[in-house]
Amino acid sequence: MYAGPLVATIDGGPGWRPCHNAVRSVAVAASTAARIYAMNLQSWRADPHIRDHHPADRLDDLGRALNALAASTTTDPVVWAVRQVAYERDAPVDASD
Numbered sequence: 001m002y003a004g005p006l007v008a009t010i011d012g013g014p015g016w017r018p019c020h021n022a023v024r025s026v027a028v029a030a031s032t033a034a035r036i037y038a039m040n041l042q043s044w045r046a047d048p049h050i051r052d053h054h055p056a057d058r059l060d061d062l063g064r065a066l067n068a069l070a071a072s073t074t075t076d077p078v079v080w081a082v083r084q085v086a087y088e089r090d091a092p093v094d095a096s097d
Contacts, residue, residue, distance in 0.1 A: 004083030012087040020086040025079050033078040034069035041066060 008021055044050055045059050 004081070007083055007085050010085070015090055016087045017090055018085060019088045020084060023081050023083050026082050027077040027079045030074050030076045030078050031070050031072050033080075034066045034072075038063060038066040038070055 004023065010018075012018055041059065041063055045063075050059070
């Protein structure tokens with residue numbers, strides 16, 4: 001997913017300001033990443049765009065490979081770059097609002 005660059009441009013709106021905006025590395029076991037990707041594949045493989053542009057046998061091969069890796073005991077890492085953005089109020093919140 002490539003939402004990070006877009007999220008980085010959000011100013012928070014009136015009364016808010018960004019107080020933290022950074023990209024962090026997050027390492028997970030390849031088996032965990034494969035399990036996540038396998039779930040993604042299950043959710044979008046029936047999408048018409050995917051069916052029109054990717055042969056079913058290739059998607060089946062990908063699914064089998066991901067499931068095999070997810071079932072493995074490998075601890076080899078996959079490293080993701082994850083955007084973290086935090087906001088804080090410019091001024092205290094008026095409890096009467």
